[in-house]
Amino acid sequence: MSTLEIKGLHVSVVTEEGSKEILRGVDLTIKSGEVHAIMGPNGSGKSTLAYSIAGHPKYTITSGSVTLDGADVLAMTVDERAKAGLFLAMQYPVEVPGVSVSNFLRTAVTAIRGEAPKVRTWVGEVKEAMSVLSMDPAFAERNVNEGFSGGEKKRHEILQMELLKPKIAILDETDSGLDVDALRIVSEGVNRVKENQDLGIMLITHYTRILRYIKPDFVHVFAGGRIVEEGGPELATKLEENGYAEYVTA
Amino acid sequence: MSLATTTNYLTPTGREEPWRFTPLNRLAGLQDQAVELHDRISLEPADIPFGVSITVEDAASFPPLSESEDQVVQRVRESASKVLVISIAKDAEIGTPIILTRKVLEMAAEASRVQINAGLHSRATIVISNAGDGVFAEDIELNLEPGSNLRFITLQEWSTKAVHVARHHAIIAKDATFTSYVVTVGGSLVRLLPTVEYTGPGASAELFGLYFATDGQHLEHRVHVEHGVPGAKSRVNYKGALNGDSARTVWIGDVFIKAAAQGTDTYELNRNLLLSDGARADSVPNLEIETGDIVGAGHASTTGRFDDEQLFYLMSRGIPSEEARRLVIRGFFSEIVSKLALPEVEERIMSRIDNELATVRI
Numbered sequence: 001m002s003t004l005e006i007k008g009l010h011v012s013v014v015t016e017e018g019s020k021e022i023l024r025g026v027d028l029t030i031k032s033g034e035v036h037a038i039m040g041p042n043g044s045g046k047s048t049l050a051y052s053i054a055g056h057p058k059y060t061i062t063s064g065s066v067t068l069d070g071a072d073v074l075a076m077t078v079d080e081r082a083k084a085g086l087f088l089a090m091q092y093p094v095e096v097p098g099v100s101v102s103n104f105l106r107t108a109v110t111a112i113r114g115e116a117p118k119v120r121t122w123v124g125e126v127k128e129a130m131s132v133l134s135m136d137p138a139f140a141e142r143n144v145n146e147g148f149s150g151g152e153k154k155r156h157e158i159l160q161m162e163l164l165k166p167k168i169a170i171l172d173e174t175d176s177g178l179d180v181d182a183l184r185i186v187s188e189g190v191n192r193v194k195e196n197q198d199l200g201i202m203l204i205t206h207y208t209r210i211l212r213y214i215k216p217d218f219v220h221v222f223a224g225g226r227i228v229e230e231g232g233p234e235l236a237t238k239l240e241e242n243g244y245a246e247y248v249t250a
Numbered sequence: 251m252s253l254a255t256t257t258n259y260l261t262p263t264g265r266e267e268p269w270r271f272t273p274l275n276r277l278a279g280l281q282d283q284a285v286e287l288h289d290r291i292s293l294e295p296a297d298i299p300f301g302v303s304i305t306v307e308d309a310a311s312f313p314p315l316s317e318s319e320d321q322v323v324q325r326v327r328e329s330a331s332k333v334l335v336i337s338i339a340k341d342a343e344i345g346t347p348i349i350l351t352r353k354v355l356e357m358a359a360e361a362s363r364v365q366i367n368a369g370l371h372s373r374a375t376i377v378i379s380n381a382g383d384g385v386f387a388e389d390i391e392l393n394l395e396p397g398s399n400l401r402f403i404t405l406q407e408w409s410t411k412a413v414h415v416a417r418h419h420a421i422i423a424k425d426a427t428f429t430s431y432v433v434t435v436g437g438s439l440v441r442l443l444p445t446v447e448y449t450g451p452g453a454s455a456e457l458f459g460l461y462f463a464t465d466g467q468h469l470e471h472r473v474h475v476e477h478g479v480p481g482a483k484s485r486v487n488y489k490g491a492l493n494g495d496s497a498r499t500v501w502i503g504d505v506f507i508k509a510a511a512q513g514t515d516t517y518e519l520n521r522n523l524l525l526s527d528g529a530r531a532d533s534v535p536n537l538e539i540e541t542g543d544i545v546g547a548g549h550a551s552t553t554g555r556f557d558d559e560q561l562f563y564l565m566s567r568g569i570p571s572e573e574a575r576r577l578v579i580r581g582f583f584s585e586i587v588s589k590l591a592l593p594e595v596e597e598r599i600m601s602r603i604d605n606e607l608a609t610v611r612i
Binding site: 054055056057077078079081082083087088090093094095096097098099103104107108111112143160164 | 557558559564567568569570571573577578580581582583585
């Protein structure tokens, strides 16, 4: 049982006009096996929340805390956060030219598990994980995210999640740019990891579409850099009908 | 041993265009006769396959095949009494690479001439492997007869003190294919001139390069491709990385398309990765076109810093920063290094780069 606890999180970025506060006091607790949907309009700070937890250097934490099972996440380097059990599925996964998917996966798994996976079982493990995500085996020989379609990038993110076995995963707009078939495959992957590994999930999305496939236990409405309303799945239905208008102050 | 006595060429001052990037005071006197050149050929072949001959000949019987305005090359031609001649027989298909290794016995300046002849429709790979320390001035000429296919690999894995100036000039006949790989990861000052001329249509040259400079190294590559006949093709792709405040690299890519060279197809590319503040990469692509009747001509040059987003992505998967940097740099060079098709060389070069990365914090 793991718990990610975010308390009073304030985050700024440095812009040409000076420091700008994006997150203004976020409180959120995510436990193993729970799915928390974070929904909100564009520019509300949802992605900033995701990247701040993962440790992107662009964001400065000005106050608040983030802990994973009591350990201070904010004091950890980016790789240490991953080793502690956090995973961020990115909206725009980065291309790494000249580095093959298989080399990348093996290097990452070795780092996370603390030892190189056994060659015999590893090949089968990757093959199986790729097959359930309907990925062509030839995919492993391509360079990381280079020339991938939107759907391939997202499947590749979920493939990593499946192999790295995190405790808590943050899915940042994983549904964006996916057609219905790809959305279904990716969602099934997320649900499978959740069931098998008792994963806690922060599901960041603009649209309710993905919630038909990945059922949230909690829905949080995010606006102006903080959570402004919380509820169960019924809140998503209300958002689908009314949109975010009532949360966006003019 | 002979000391050059004639001075019918000018000593560069550093103000001339071809010399303006080169720190002349670090050339060990190669450019101004301050050093005595030893007439010696320190390249030694491993086994010589059937269909290949490697002999040392009198320079008088093997005059230069091309002209050179480079003062160091001119000096080599005056100093060298012998020429190392490598011939690939007509129609020979040499499966294994022909490897020549530099045997350095003493710290003395050496001037040497090499002529390579790829016979009609022959296929071969020649590797020149340079390591150790010393001062070397080389004039290498490669003559590709019609339909031949020659891969020419030079490895500059010098130690820290080496000074190496060389011209690799390829003369490519009708339907011949020349592929060169220049790998420069060592030396104090290395100045290489990979140059190409064509003598018939269907001739093709692909010139690849990889360089990695650390503190105290000046690595210069001056590519020159002259399209003087119709229907020839050239591709140039050099990639470099620099790590350390005083690391310097220079890449010049001159492509000339003469009026007669209709149907020319050329593209050249240079990418540099700056891994630390203070490192400096000069990159000057230069395309001169005298005819509009061509298939294509283009060039691109980029010099940039390490991509923090790549680093973040890899680290967010648990990969420590040092290892993430190594992965990105290996990835950057893999496009070139994997083409060598020499796995042990590939691993040796990448390990050397890994080690040099580890010594300096980025």
